[in-house]
Amino acid sequence: MAQRITITLPDNLHERLQMFKESLNVSGVCQQAIDLAIQIEEIKLRTLRQ
Structure with missing residues (x-):
């Protein structure tokens, strides 16, 4: 299922x-x-946890 968002x-x-x-x-x-x-934020988070 997809969710709608609005961007400005x-x-x-x-x-x-x-x-x-x-x-x-x-x-x-x-x-x-x-x-x-x-993906970039997930990599940063994994790096900080190591």
Whole structure:
């Protein structure tokens, strides 16, 4: 099951996104970025516990 969230973009980033909105899977890009950020935090946490 998937959960919905809302993100806020600065105006300049939103304007730039409009040009590529049709060719980008924005949800997929956000999912990948969040997953990568979580992986980095998990690595940091494991490193601190050692």
